[in-house]
Each structure stands twice: as structure tokens, then as C-alpha cells.
Amino acid sequence: MLKTYEAKKQKIEDEILDIGNAVVDALELSLKALKEEDLSLLKDIDLSVKKISNKCNDIDKLLVTTLALYSPEAKDLRELVAYLKITNELVRAGANTKSFAKIFRKAYSEDLNTKTILEYAVPLHKATILALKTTISMIQEPTSKHIEEKYQRVIVEESKTDDLYAMIEKNILKLISKNIELSKEYFDILSALRKLEKTADRAASIANLLLFAEIGGDIEQS
Numbered sequence: 001m002l003k004t005y006e007a008k009k010q011k012i013e014d015e016i017l018d019i020g021n022a023v024v025d026a027l028e029l030s031l032k033a034l035k036e037e038d039l040s041l042l043k044d045i046d047l048s049v050k051k052i053s054n055k056c057n058d059i060d061k062l063l064v065t066t067l068a069l070y071s072p073e074a075k076d077l078r079e080l081v082a083y084l085k086i087t088n089e090l091v092r093a094g095a096n097t098k099s100f101a102k103i104f105r106k107a108y109s110e111d112l113n114t115k116t117i118l119e120y121a122v123p124l125h126k127a128t129i130l131a132l133k134t135t136i137s138m139i140q141e142p143t144s145k146h147i148e149e150k151y152q153r154v155i156v157e158e159s160k161t162d163d164l165y166a167m168i169e170k171n172i173l174k175l176i177s178k179n180i181e182l183s184k185e186y187f188d189i190l191s192a193l194r195k196l197e198k199t200a201d202r203a204a205s206i207a208n209l210l211l212f213a214e215i216g217g218d219i220e221q222s
Helices: 002-035 039-044 049-070 074-107 114-138 144-178 180-215
Strands: none
Touching: 002 039, 002 049, 002 074, 002 114, 002 180, 039 074, 049 074, 074 180, 114 144, 114 180, 144 180
16 A cells, blocks of 8 residues: 555656746746747747646646545645645646736837846846755655755745845836836836746745644745
8 A cells, every 4th residue: 555655646646746847948948038038939938737737637636636545644734735835836837828928928028128028027037947946856855954954945045036026027117217108118128027926936835744744844825
């Protein structure tokens, strides 16, 4: 029974990793589009929120079945409960990433002050990717010490995204005051970048869940 349970848990973890890595891949491609100022690359992002949602539903069914069949105790129970919540966070992260690419591509143009936008958008994007990549890697960490260390790194990167978004919001509002005719495009850029910042929030939520799975305690809400 133990081997069967471990095999099911490994399958759950592998499926979660696959989804997380797919979102990271999409983020890395969109970062390349920004750095090279080639927004056509955003069209190449192959990230289906529907497919992610369906995969997460399948994971949830496997989790519920595993909980019912094996009645895991203590740490194992915490892990499965955490994974149930993590699937929802991954759907939200995927949706935010997809929305960013769609909104940013439509709003971005040479009529805007692209230098100011990219000055903050690129580091915001990098921090978001690092937060999510570090979070996903926590699933495979074997020790509590390393999990806690990576959790702290995620929190630092998520905090960076908050600060960077606040700065770009301030600067874009200044640009809008000088270019009212481009206000819609600037607001859409802000909306897209907000999706990135929210993706980092989701990474922090997943990291918190993984920390809970490892050491217990309370699950922080965000």
C-alpha cells in the first residue's frame, strides 16, 4: 500500500511540476519579447488556460481519491491538502500570464514612451519569473531548511514586483497627464503589468502552501 501511495503522490507532484513549468516557459518567452522589443513573439505563447484548468481538475480528482483510499496522516495529509489549493493557484497564474501577453501586445506601440515602460516592465517580469521558478522548485526539495530558504527568496522577489509595479504606475500616470490621447493604451499597459504582479502573488501563495506542507502552521491568505 505504501508503494502505491508514494507512486500516486509522485504522479501528483509531476503533474503539478508540468503545469508550473509550462507557465514559466510562457513567461520566459514573453520576457524575450519585451527585451528584444519584438511583440510578435507574444503570439507564439502556447498557453491554454482551459487545458491547465482541465489538468488541474484531473489532479484534484486524483488527490481526493488518494485522500479517501489511504487516509494519510500528519505531513502527508498536509501535502495533499496543500496540493489541492496549489492547483487553483496555478490556474490563476496561467490565466494572468496569458492575459498579460494578450493585453500588452495589443496596447504596446511606438506612440508610447516605450523606454519608460520597459525600464520597469523588464525587471518586473524577471522578478515574477524568478518567484515562480523558485516556488516550483520547492516541490522537489528534500529538506525543510532548503524549502524555508527558497520560500524567503520567493517572498523577496514578490516584494520586488510590488515595488516595481508601484513605480511604473506612478510614471505611467505622469505620462498620461501629458498624453491624454494615449490614456487608454497606457492604462492597458498598466493592466497587463498588473497581471504580471498578480502572477508573482500566486507564486508567493504557492510557496506558502508548500512551506505549510513541510512544517505545518497556518496557511496565509493572499
